[in-house]
Amino acid sequence: MTYSRRRRGLLAVTAVSAATVLAVTAAGGATAAPSAGPGEGKAASAEKNLSKERKGNYDARTPNAKTTYNRAAKVAGKESAASEKFRNSLGTQGVVELDPNTGTPAQVTKLNGFLTGRSAKKATDVALGYVKAHADVFKLTTADLATLKLRKDYVDDLGTHHIFWSQVVDGTEVFGNGLKANVTKHGELISIMGSPVSGLTSQAAARSAAPAVSADQARTTAAKDIDGTAKSASSKSSGNTVIWSNGDQAKPVWFHTADGLRKGWMTYVNAGGTKVYTHVIDAQTGGLLYRKDLNSEAGGDALVIDNYPGAPSGGKQHFENLYYEKWLPKTAKSLLDGTSVSAFADVNDDNQPNAGETVKIPGTKTGAEYKLVPFNSNPLCSPTTVCTWDPAKPDSWKTNMNEDVTNGFYLASNYHDWLAKPPISFTPAAGSFDAAGGDPVLLNSIDGAATAANGGPDANHINNANMSTPPDGIAPTMQMYLFGSPGDDTTVATSSSNSAEILYHEYTHGLSGRLVVDAGGNSTLNSIQAGSMGEAWSDFYALDYLASHNLEKDTVANGEMRIGRYDTAGGTIRTMPTDCRVKAKEAACVGVDGSQGGYTYGDFPTIGGSPEVHSSGEVWAQALWDLRERFGHTYALSIITRAMELSPADPTMLDMRNAIVQADLVASGGKNAGIIWQVFANRGMGWYAGVIDGGDSFPAEDFHIPPTGKAVTLTGTITDKDTGKPIPGALVYIGGHASGFAGGYTSTTDAAGKYKITNVAPGTYPKLVVASPGYELAVNPVTVKTGGTASYAVRRNWAAASGGGTIAAFNGPDYSDNACGPDGAIDNTQGLGWGSTTGDDDGNPTNVMIPKHIDIKLPSKLASIDSFKVDPSPVCGDAGSSSTGQYKIETSADGTTWATAQAGTFTAANRGKYNVLTPTGNAANVQYVRFTMLSPQVPDFATNCPAGNYGGCQYTDMTEIQVFGKK
Known part of the structure; x- marks a missing residue:
């Protein structure tokens, strides 16, 4: 989530909750531990006590990444004959995921075709017509449909409509639940998502009591929950939202859990430093319903750098007019307060542009301003890796402060424009960061540079960078730190605002945070699988930009694309370069364990020594680079970006693989599906690969493309291992193909302990999961053939x-x-x-x-x-x-x-x-x-x-x- 300068074993604290990350590792037979925080675990002594441990994510709706298994078993057990018929009609590559709390679909789609044929109807009518036509599946009455409020309908560069409906009753929106639909330019329905709440109006009527907790109390509670303090600030109301002068917000929401509907306050609180979170606080009890860490850790004439100071390409300062490029409005006269970026030097880390921290707009009558002054701080400083400050000299960062802030402003403004163009097309409609929309990037350069007593940065403000990404309309904060410390000869003493790859990495967290969202627009990159892809996307997009602009060399050789090349003086902060193919022979493409060649899905838990989003994400980044090599940079960017918009909430890597297949279906009619499947199968993400859910740190890899054999049925009996008696109501599903926990490739045992999973493609699946109230979770491989059977005996957990x-x-x-x-x-x-x-x-x-x-x-x-x-x-x-x-x-x-x-x-x-x-x-x-x-x-x-x-x-x-x- 952060950029993270830490190397092997020195793993950054992630923003993923321990509960989510660890939810299923035992079931998968885990032996490795999750990542240690600073000062914890082996190999962490070098960073002991560097930073306060962070609180992670929490969601009362789905506390173990997606659900508790007994809820899912009940939902699956209630499937009607009409619903089963509908699911089977989608074929072996159909996906029907039912939300265990609402019982309504979290996702309905298919990988090898569209849900509907071409239509001249409006995209919204196509989607709602499908919902109405399948009432047994979506479970929405006329009254439920009346609660849907169109929130957004935007069209991407392929012509696809991405449509979002919120559910609203009594003027208050339901947090996270609603409807999402994706419809091609020809009127074909790609997918329906969102987990809408059935019976919302009657549930709301039963919760008519006025809130016992005020907006101000909710804000204070949220800040306290993250070990912070709500900043003293005045407030005003805008509609039903309370906005404080420091940018904090609170608005009433409905929050739906397995226990029913609750009144809550959704807050956005910046408690200082990196403590930027969204909460939902119960409006009656003041209890915690939801916590989301929004922080992701990693005249106008200016002198700027396209890559990094001293780089062979793009390493020299050059002239750029900030007005001419429309990055500064003509009304701007003194501050770098632009059309998409507002930049200043937040040296005391209070997130405010105080006196002495702002930079006047560069340019004089005689020429451009802010020439970089090189330092000779340590042995790594050289003409090809220029140092920009001296950690041993108090206040030395002041020498290049103006240049640093200006360069950060330039890079972020430039990247904003790049992302807005096809094939990425991250526009205001899609959720980009723009002053006109009230959410420019608040770029804090040399953040915390004066937080130590000696006039330099303290241990919490060094060797890192981060970006928080709140929902659309609320400005994100990007914090760019200094790199290097006294006596450290392993790091170039520089600033992250002078490194394009670091800044672009952080900015891309904003892209993924705005595109992989629920129906309400809230980021859903919560679990370790999704969080790992968040880090991988940030690496991939940053490196793709540099390579496509000839700022970094990318040839047919392996081992050239390295994140952290500048601050490590030619090395990388990852365990391996991003362009290492499977079985690559180059010396740079050797894993931590000494294995040769690029990573596959089974390496997920061991890449960095234990499961952790930066290292575990490397397998996804390498798979994306494979797609780039097969299809070229333009088409790869197109389907990778479009897949984010098509993905379900909190996706696994297999979910996102599916979304990329669907993106190609939209873009090319599916003519590249075979190549895409082969790319992912080569990386161990083939058809039979298995995960239990998004929190599974130990996925099972597979190297097969989708089978073409006739669909078969898997049956079996689940019994008590000690008594031999049948277990009714047990959830049985094939991990990685379960369509969540309730849908295709899923069943619930009957009174005799028997289950039946229909419409299964034949083959061997590594994770057949058995979950039953009062019993241990069992995970076993299963081979499915014609008339296949698989029976299991599980043990009673007497404490449950x-x-x-x-x-x-x-x-x-x-x-x-x-x-x-x-x-x-x-x-x-x-x-x-x-x-x-x-x-x-x-x-x-x-x-x-x-x-x-x-x-x-x-x-x-x-x-x-x-x-x-x-x-x-x-x-x-x-x-x-x-x-x-x-x-x-x-x-x-x-x-x-x-x-x-x-x-x-x-x-x-x-x-x-x-x-x-x-x-x-x-x-x-x-x-x-x-x-x-x-x-x-x-x-x-x-x-x-x-x-x-x-x-x-x-x-x-x-x-x-x-x-x-x-x-």
Whole structure:
């Protein structure tokens, strides 16, 4: 999410919540740990305490990336005969994804054709006509259709209409739910998406009580949730939206969860620095419903640089008139406040252009202004890698401050215009950043350059860059830091505003953040799969620009396209160049593990040593470069960009592969589908590749193109492993082809434990998933042939609430309103968990851990317990160090007398998976189990708390405990 200068093992804290990232790794047989934050895990000592750990994303609608499995099983089990007939009519490449909360489609489409034929009707009428014609599928009544309000209908450069309807009742919009449709210029319906709410009007009528929480209170709560403070500012109302003078906003929304409709406040809060988030706060309770980290970490005569100072091509300053290029309006006289960018030097990082931080418009009567002054700061400084400041000299950044801000303004303005042109066509209608639309890029050059006592940047404002991307109409913030530090001879001492690749990387986060959205226009790049593609797109578009403008050399050889070439003096901040083909022989194309050649999908969790968005995204970036080599830069950019607009919310890499196939269907009639499938199959993203959902850090790769054999049916029986009895109501689906969790390639077992998945293309699928309330999640490979069968026996998890387990007692605070209560530890998923405090109940950081425990009452007394499974990972977006470290498990027959059954210490290597623990004693005659968190995973706890920047100093969490045994 950030640009991230950190190398192997030194992994940036991501904006993806731990709960989302870790949701399914145990099911996939994970052994690697998720990425460590600064100062955590192996190889992190070089950056210890560099930055405060960030809170990640949270969504009460879909806490484990897409859903909890029992909801999905209920939705799939209610499928009508008419709905099944409709799904089968789409063929083996049809996609029907049902939302587990609403029961309505999150996506309906097909990969090898359109949903409807050509039509001369309006695009909106084509889409709504299809919805009305398939009422059994979409479940929208006439009253429901009346709640749809057309929000946007724009046409891309291929002539495709992208249409968005919000759902509105009583003047208030439903957050995220609605309808999206994509219709070709010939009137063919490509897809319908959006998860609309059925019965919205009646649900709203039942929630007529006035909000108990004000807009101001919601803003304050949101800022506090991210460990910030709402800035003192005046406010005014614009319609039903409250806007504060510092840019913060709050507006009322409806928020639909599995428990029904809630009133909420949607807030946009900038709490200083990189704390820029969107929240939805419950308007009745003040609890957290949604948190989205918007930050993505990575006369006019001016002297500017097209690449970086000293680059062989584009490395020399040249003249550019900012008025002539229409980047500055003619009314601008003194500040770099342009048509799409507003730039200043935010040296104190308060996100405001204070005195001494603004730069006057360059140009005098005698010529252009702001000539770059080179520095000789360290051995990497040279004529081909020019240094622009000296980290060892206080305030040395002031020498080139004017040049730095001006160059950043130039690069961002230029890239804005480039993205607006075909084949990318990122226009105002599509959500581009423009002053006329009220959302120019607020570019903070040399951000935080004066935050340290010595007149330089502190550790939080070095070697990085980031961009926040709020919804259309709210200005994003781009923060460009200085690179280099005293005594660091591995980094060119420069500024990220002087590096085109860094700035373009950050700006592209804005492109993907505005195009991969829900019906309400909110970015949905939430899970590790989607977040990894976000980083990959940023690398790809930046490198594509440089290569297509001959600023970087791109030949048939491998290993030339390197992100970070300037600040590493010829190296790369990734593990491998982006243009490394599979089985490439060049020395640059060697992975961290010593393997030769470019990456494939199965490398996702190991590219950087463990799953992490920057390194895991490299496989996607390389696949996109393969498309560029096969189709050329123009057509590749076209279908890659159009695919973002066609993608479902929070896509996996397989979802986005499908969207690219669809984009080619629109652009060429599908004549390139075979080549596209071969490109992705070569990278392990073939037809049989498998993922459980967007949070799956351990995808299964496959190298096959779509089969052509006749569709078959898969049947089987799901039973209890201990009793042999059938399990009814179990969800069974083929990962990667399940169309989410409820739709094609999905079934629910009947009373006899039998399931039937129809319309399956024959072959071997690596992830057949069995999920049932009260039972462990099972993932197994399956081969589907004519009349194929696959039966499985799964074990009862006696602690699961869905199987009768209850929380009998607990100590510490109750964060149930924020979906972090003790019940989360026994919800049988790795999406939710139990979050508590480290010290006192208020979460004040101290050097003392107050042990926190939960007591679980099992539904039956067990004669013996043979194992526990525990995932000690953090929840609710807390940082990695909030994971449980030292722990103790006790058992009891009556809930009064306790004895130790197991004890030990978890480390970062235990995160993100179920750890099997065998009792060492006291495992007989048990009806109560107590789990106690004795410490968080903060390194050197006594030293680092409270002074250190570790989330574990305040909060200690765990995700899940499971109990297995026999009655």
